Amino acid sequence: MTMMKFLIVFVVLIAFTSHLCESFELERKDFESEKSLMQLYKRWSSHHRISRNAHEMHKRFKIFQDNAKHVFRVNHMGKSLKLRLNQFADLSDDEFSMMYGSNITHYDNLHAKAGGGGRVGGFMYERARYIPSSIDWREKGAVNAIKNQGLCGSCWAFAAVAAVESIHQIKTNELVSLSEQEVVDCDYKVGGCRGGDYNSAFEFIMQNGGITIEENYPYFAGNGYCRRRGPNNERVTIDGYERVPRNNEYALMKAVAHQPVAVAVASSGSDFRFYGEGMLREGSFCGYRIDHTVVVVGYGSDEEGDYWIIRNQYGTQWGMNGYMKMQRGTRNPQGVCGMAMQPSFPVKY
Known part of the structure; x- marks a missing residue:
């Protein structure tokens, strides 16, 4: 009897997991009528476990239709880029940017006016000689x-x-998971969930004895x-941060050859927001502002x-298990989605 219960639970778990991992596919018949679209x-x-009341569902249905049609159209262009009708599909570009974005350009400008500049001495990898091909x-x-x-x-x-x-x-051979919430709560120079600037976060970590x-x-x-530190509060420190020269993908490549680098991008546009797999190229719709x-x-x-390998933080259901492949080396020096405009990285000796 116990074994039978175990088998039943196991089968239920398998079915539940399969539902979560199942790709949400679109077919041409889904677009044949208003009824099929609904x-x-x-x-x-149901797939994404998103609940809307009748009024909200009616309001969002038109947005969803437009997003679904865009995803279907892009996926049938014969390109490697494939989009996915993910959990953001009934939000408009502006709503998505407001809910999930960060007004990074605003806070970066405020930070620069306040005298934030990182480590004095320019770009430490400027004269780097060995740059691996990958x-x-x-x-x-x-x-x-x-x-x-x-x-x-x-x-x-x-x-x-x-x-x-x-x-x-890279410096200590110890990989630890650090607290984003401490930065959100305690870096008073920026807006927490309303947005911020990673350079301000680097400075906060420097000035507060680590994270x-x-x-x-x-x-x-x-x-x-913001919580005060308790006893035995393990902290990780940095010695500074630097900005990669703007609009220079080769300089960015020099930096990434030595360590991962934070970059700002436009993300509310449908090609970025619904990215599923393949190469996001120059000309893709990322949005109209860095957010x-x-x-x-x-x-x-x-x-x-x-290509660049981009690590996002929308969970593993977005992109390729949370990652994106983005074109490297574009005609526009700002890079795809503006990713070469404001790169920065922390310094640790």
Whole structure:
């Protein structure tokens, strides 16, 4: 009897896991009528466990239709880029940016006016001689598992923390998960879930004796009160931070050859937001303003061309298990989605 119960539970778990991992596919018949589109919307809501009341569902149905049509159209262009109708599919570009984005350009400008500048001395990798043709810091054990910022514009804190986690591992051979929530709660120069700037986060970590591990200060996707340090509060420190020269992908490549780098991107556009797999190229619709931060954890080349490896923090259901392949070496010096405009990295000796 006990064995039978175990088998039943096991089968249920398998079915539940399969449902979560199942790809949400679109077919041409889904777009044949208003009725079929509504059935698609309900199926999408059930798949992603998103509940809307009747009024809200009616309001969001048109947005969902437009997003679904765009995803289907792009996926049938014969390109490697494939989009996915993910959990953001009934939000408009502006709503998505407001809920999940960070007004990084605003806070970066405020930070610059306040005199924030990082480590004096310019770009430390300017004269780097050995630049490998490819590198993936995940393979070197310097990148933590994908995290999820949730319904909070804390991407700036996640990008800063991920970059610090990586340089700490590179210098000490110890990979630890650090606390984004401490940065969100305690860096008063920026807006917490309303947005911020990873350079401000680097400065906060420098000026406050480091940052604690995630276990000591867990993330909850909201603004909280800054907690005082307790006894035996393990902290990871950095010695400074630097900005990579703007609009220079080769300089960015020099930096990423030595460590993961935080970058700011436009993300509210449908091609970035619904990214599923393949190469996001120059000309893809990322949005009209820089509103998100991610981390470049490597680069390489394949049959599609040169690419960057982008680590996001929307959870593993987004992209390729949380990652994106983005074109490297574009005609526009700003790079795809503006990723070469504001790169920075922490310094640790």
